[in-house]
Amino acid sequence: MPTLCLKNGNVFDPINKVFNKKKDIYIKDGKITEKLSEKIAETIDCRNKIIMPGAIDLHTHIGGGKVNIARLMLQEFHNNSDNDYDLTADFVPSTLKTGLQYIKMGYTSCFEPAVLPINARQSHAEMADTPFIDKGGYALLGNDDFLLDLISRGANQSEINDYVAFILKATQCIGIKVVNPGGINAFKFNQRALNVDENSVRYKITPRKIVRILARAVYELGVPHPLHVHCSNLGVPGNFKSTIETIKAAEGLPVHITHIQFHSYGNNGDRNFSSASAEITDYVNKIPNLTCDVGQVLFGQTATMSGDSMKQHANHSHAHPDKWLCMDIECEAGCGVVPFKYTDQSFVNALQWAIGLETFLLTEDPDKIFLTTDHPNGAPFTSYPHLIKLLMDKTFRDDLLDQMSVDISKHTILKDIKREYTMSEIATMTRSAPARILGLKNKGSLSKGADADITVYDSNIIDIEDMFASPTHVIKDGHVVVKNGEIKKYTWGKTQVVKPEYDASIEKKLKKYFDKYHTIELPNYTISNDEMSEVIGSHVNEIKCARKRIS
Amino acid sequence: MPKISDSLNHKNVVCPFCSLHCDDLEITVDDSKLSVRNNIPKSCVSKFEQLNLAKFREISSSIKGNPCDQKKAFQHSRQLIKESKETVFFNSSVDVNITRESLSAASELNGIVDHVNSSVFLKNISIYQRRGYMATSLTEIKNKSDVIIVFSNNLFKTYPRLMTKFLATKDSFSINPKNKKIYVIGNKKNNKRDCDIKDKRITYIDFDNKNISDLLDSFTDKKNISSVSNKFFDELLTSIECSKYLSILWATSELNNYKECNEIIYNISAYVVALNKTMRAACLSLAGNDGDVSFSQTMGWMTGFPSRIKFTGKFFEYDKDAYKATQLINSGNSDLVIYINSLSEKKLNLNKKNKNIVIGSPSTKYNIEPDVFIPCGTPGVDYKGHVFRTDNVVSLPLSSLRLSPYKSAQQILREIIK
Ligand SMILES: [Zn+2]
Numbered sequence: 001m002p003t004l005c006l007k008n009g010n011v012f013d014p015i016n017k018v019f020n021k022k023k024d025i026y027i028k029d030g031k032i033t034e035k036l037s038e039k040i041a042e043t044i045d046c047r048n049k050i051i052m053p054g055a056i057d058l059h060t061h062i063g064g065g066k067v068n069i070a071r072l073m074l075q076e077f078h079n080n081s082d083n084d085y086d087l088t089a090d091f092v093p094s095t096l097k098t099g100l101q102y103i104k105m106g107y108t109s110c111f112e113p114a115v116l117p118i119n120a121r122q123s124h125a126e127m128a129d130t131p132f133i134d135k136g137g138y139a140l141l142g143n144d145d146f147l148l149d150l151i152s153r154g155a156n157q158s159e160i161n162d163y164v165a166f167i168l169k170a171t172q173c174i175g176i177k178v179v180n181p182g183g184i185n186a187f188k189f190n191q192r193a194l195n196v197d198e199n200s201v202r203y204k205i206t207p208r209k210i211v212r213i214l215a216r217a218v219y220e221l222g223v224p225h226p227l228h229v230h231c232s233n234l235g236v237p238g239n240f241k242s243t244i245e246t247i248k249a250a251e252g253l254p255v256h257i258t259h260i261q262f263h264s265y266g267n268n269g270d271r272n273f274s275s276a277s278a279e280i281t282d283y284v285n286k287i288p289n290l291t292c293d294v295g296q297v298l299f300g301q302t303a304t305m306s307g308d309s310m311k312q313h314a315n316h317s318h319a320h321p322d323k324w325l326c327m328d329i330e331c332e333a334g335c336g337v338v339p340f341k342y343t344d345q346s347f348v349n350a351l352q353w354a355i356g357l358e359t360f361l362l363t364e365d366p367d368k369i370f371l372t373t374d375h376p377n378g379a380p381f382t383s384y385p386h387l388i389k390l391l392m393d394k395t396f397r398d399d400l401l402d403q404m405s406v407d408i409s410k411h412t413i414l415k416d417i418k419r420e421y422t423m424s425e426i427a428t429m430t431r432s433a434p435a436r437i438l439g440l441k442n443k444g445s446l447s448k449g450a451d452a453d454i455t456v457y458d459s460n461i462i463d464i465e466d467m468f469a470s471p472t473h474v475i476k477d478g479h480v481v482v483k484n485g486e487i488k489k490y491t492w493g494k495t496q497v498v499k500p501e502y503d504a505s506i507e508k509k510l511k512k513y514f515d516k517y518h519t520i521e522l523p524n525y526t527i528s529n530d531e532m533s534e535v536i537g538s539h540v541n542e543i544k545c546a547r548k549r550i551s
Numbered sequence: 552m553p554k555i556s557d558s559l560n561h562k563n564v565v566c567p568f569c570s571l572h573c574d575d576l577e578i579t580v581d582d583s584k585l586s587v588r589n590n591i592p593k594s595c596v597s598k599f600e601q602l603n604l605a606k607f608r609e610i611s612s613s614i615k616g617n618p619c620d621q622k623k624a625f626q627h628s629r630q631l632i633k634e635s636k637e638t639v640f641f642n643s644s645v646d647v648n649i650t651r652e653s654l655s656a657a658s659e660l661n662g663i664v665d666h667v668n669s670s671v672f673l674k675n676i677s678i679y680q681r682r683g684y685m686a687t688s689l690t691e692i693k694n695k696s697d698v699i700i701v702f703s704n705n706l707f708k709t710y711p712r713l714m715t716k717f718l719a720t721k722d723s724f725s726i727n728p729k730n731k732k733i734y735v736i737g738n739k740k741n742n743k744r745d746c747d748i749k750d751k752r753i754t755y756i757d758f759d760n761k762n763i764s765d766l767l768d769s770f771t772d773k774k775n776i777s778s779v780s781n782k783f784f785d786e787l788l789t790s791i792e793c794s795k796y797l798s799i800l801w802a803t804s805e806l807n808n809y810k811e812c813n814e815i816i817y818n819i820s821a822y823v824v825a826l827n828k829t830m831r832a833a834c835l836s837l838a839g840n841d842g843d844v845s846f847s848q849t850m851g852w853m854t855g856f857p858s859r860i861k862f863t864g865k866f867f868e869y870d871k872d873a874y875k876a877t878q879l880i881n882s883g884n885s886d887l888v889i890y891i892n893s894l895s896e897k898k899l900n901l902n903k904k905n906k907n908i909v910i911g912s913p914s915t916k917y918n919i920e921p922d923v924f925i926p927c928g929t930p931g932v933d934y935k936g937h938v939f940r941t942d943n944v945v946s947l948p949l950s951s952l953r954l955s956p957y958k959s960a961q962q963i964l965r966e967i968i969k
Contacts, residue, residue, distance in 0.1 A: 063852070065944050068848055071852065071855045072676050072679075072847075072851045072857050073676075073680055075855060075856055075869065078856065086854065086866065086867065087866060087867075087868075088854070088855035089855075092855065093855075094852060094853055094855050095852045095853060096853065118690075118944065118945055119945070119946065121946040121948070122848065122939070122946045125647060125849075125852075125937065125946075129651070129852060129853060145694070145724055145725065188691070188796065189725075189795070189831070190795070190830060202725070313685075313827070316683055319683075323679060323680065323681055323682050323683060323684075324679070324683045325679040325683070325684045325685075325686060326683075326684075326685055326686070327685070327686040327687065327944070328686075328687045328688065328691045328695075328833055329687075329688050329691065330688050330689075330944065330945065331690050331691055331694050331724065331725075516722045516724075517690070517693070517694055517722055517723070518690055519689045519690045519693055519717060519945075520574050520945065520947065521563040521574050523562075523563045524563055524565060524574045524948060531935075531948055535648065535935050535936065535937050535948065
């Protein structure tokens with residue numbers, strides 16, 4: 001592998017507290033290295049260039065059953081003729097296009113947040129067919145009959161930890177996510193809503209309990225990424241209260257609240273819909289182990305897709321175009337795909353846009369908040385450069401607010417917020433912070449030994465949106481894969497996984513359950529490393545876990 | 552010389568053949584003879600036994616029916632590909648990895664990709680391309696569904712273990728399985744004959760399934776205008792109304808025999824959607840048996856379309872009419888057709904107007920000799936693979952049960968395209 005030097009660039013490397021410092025970066029064997037004395041194969045002149053580690057998207061729906069349903073459901077939007085590789089829509093791109101679009105924006109690692117254990121093979125196969133990027137998934141738990149039954153029978157925490165660890169290993173995932181805790185399961189028993197302290201009819205347990213138990217399991221197993229939580233009451237006016245209660249349910253253990261914008265709604269005012277970003281960010285700012293990503297809404301056609309079949313079913317009347325699909329899946333979870341068009345003529349959509357931006361701007365520490373649109377739920381990931389400009393340029397966002405078809409100025413404090421994100425804060429929020437929260441020690445960093453995933457931007461480009469949309473160079477594992485917008489080389493990233501240890505006796509219990517109630521055999525549920533590389537087509541990289549304490 | 556150690560016993564084997572993909576098989580391989588140890592329907596067992604190598608030792612590649620070595624067959628294939636103006640990759644029975652490879656091969660040649668069952672599965676997909684749809688999966692039905700309606704004329708022949716393994720099960724997690732009610736509506740004689748268990752939870756109702764829409768209207772209006780007797784109608788309606796989780800199953804491939812097929816599947820789906828306003832109900836449309844789901848899913852993530860695309864240099868295009876393989880073949884618009892038939896023993900219908908290359912399992916039959924035949928192994932028997940089950944959401948690993956003399960279809964594709 002040829003050696004490489006990025007010379008004289010302005011480097012942003014938040015992990016090493018390097019912000020806008022002139023530095024040379026050396027690369028050898030796919031890793032960042034100290035200054036090389038040997039002859040360097042390729043030197044890139046980085047004067048007037050900004051150098052950052054490759055960006056990381058920690059919540060983007062890029063592979064698995066529901067993504068594929070959306071692709072097939074919405075084929076009339078696959079006519080994107082200004083594109084030079086395939087025609088699929090930006091909000092439901094093919095796997096090839098997903099990889100191409102991400103790498104061209106300088107994103108080098110992306111994480112699929114909703115891997116149904118039973119559907120993990122499909123998720124991984126799709127991600128394996130997504131070029132360039134490293135990837136990983138969060139396995140969905142907390143609506144599966146096996147776990148809810150364990151909890152309702154008062155199983156002890158260590159047994160639950162063993163089950164969680166088994167699932168991580170079996171599904172080749174890097175984290176655990178809970179979606180509408182207990183609610184998806186309750187929907188199968190015809191419950192239409194489930195509040196944080198409400199008992200499900202079938203199992204008589206509350207979402208609060210599920211969150212607490214799973215957060216503890218993830219913490220005690222030493223999984224770097226905290227429990228990833230999609231709160232109860234998605235999209236329901238007034239839901240900020242259940243979001244705060246869900247945060248409290250973790251009782252101080254690390255949790256990550258995802259697409260928090262969709263869970264920051266008040267029900268004040270004549271429309272019974274208001275922003276509760278101030279209340280929510282107050283918690284985000286003061287609770288140390290809490291992180292969130294936003295799920296910013298931007299205007300345009302998209303598709304919403306979620307494991308939250310309960311709420312997606314409740315929202316299907318808003319489908320645009322008018323079609324949708326919900327599914328109950330294998331006593332594990334569910335899914336709902338509802339196409340949607342956000343428009344600035346809608347008071348609710350316009351305010352959702354403002355609530356997302358308020359959330360970004362009111363959260364003080366860029367280490368605690370991550371840049372997402374919950375692709376494609378709020379908008380396709382291709383709109384990230386636009387979103388970055390909204391955060392960095394107050395005039396730009398104020399102008400957009402003024403131009404909106406519907407007047408929401410009395411309902412948002414956006415104009416009163418003076419803050420503009422700095423380049424350093426953007427670097428933190430899209431690089432070092434997601435790497436840290438995922439336990440990716442070799443990513444999001446330009447330290448010696450880190451993976452050489454690097455993005456180079458042209459600081460001569462005045463428009464910040466243009467600059468972020470078109471890096472001059474993107475380097476993946478030491479290879480220049482993008483140069484001036486053109487693909488120079490195809491590479492295939494790895495799948496990042498965790499495999500915490502567990503007591504194998506849980507497999508005996510699971511086998512009994514599978515033999516009696518499931519329709520497949522337990523050994524076929526599990527995906528081995530060999531299957532990942534030989535059949536699915538992606539090599540795994542294991543991130544170490546350190547057990548915190550045995551309960 | 553065969554030794555004891557040559558006999559291999561495999562457990563939890565996933566059956567690659569029907570789209571239920573039962574994965575509880577125990578198979579012994581002895582000198583490449585496959586013996587299924589489970590007590591399962593003969594039709595399932597015979598699919599494996601079809602592939603006993605003893606039968607195929609002699610089957611080699613051939614050119615126009617004349618046996619030849621593989622190298623020659625590959626060379627001739629490359630020649631035909633080189634001379635062809637338009638190549639159709641006609642997937643007849645495939646898994647995920649074969650589909651991946653046939654797409655990549657087609658992109659090299661600006662070819663067309665279709666599947667033999669596209670007409671049927673495109674109808675299924677068209678439900679949620681046009682309106683709302685509530686779906687469910689087999690484990691959910693097994694454990695939660697207290698009332699199951701199966702519209703069937705021949706389903707238990709196509710999916711031999713559907714009733715015993717998935718519907719009339721001994722155990723259910725969330726309901727008392729004894730109280731399950733299973734209504735099999737359609738050709739009663741066939742259904743009773745093909746269903747391999749007697750179970751008092753099953754009620755067979757003789758009905759002409761082309762009139763399913765009438766029956767659904769009757770349910771909605773609570774007034775019987777269908778040909779079902781009032782006794783059965785009242786029982787059905789009461790069961791539906793009292794059910795905690797109703798499942799309705801059908802196979803579009805079967806309903807496709809009626810001109811009303813589209814209307815019927817839309818109406819079932821609309822009926823289920825309406826029920827969900829107040830109760831829980833869901834649909835399961837059973838897929839075809841030739842890797843339809845594996846194919847359409849893989850196509851979906853790689854191209855955004857379920858089938859019938861043509862690569863055009865920079866792009867690919869989708870057109871469900873223009874890129875229908877049988878149409879292209881009959882009209883003589885394509886001059887080379889590459890059939891890929893890794894799983895089934897069905898008879899391929901070749902057309903002599905164009906050149907034909909068949910990459911097929913050794914049990915593949917055809918009406919006329921292809922220009923080139925190259926035998927390939929079967930995923931799940933000869934090499935590893937990956938398939939989707941009929942409910943679209945469960946995907947399973949196929950294993951390699953024996954040392955095979957045959958290459959995989961994807962390897963053959965790679966070698967003849969390069
Ligand atoms: Zn999401």
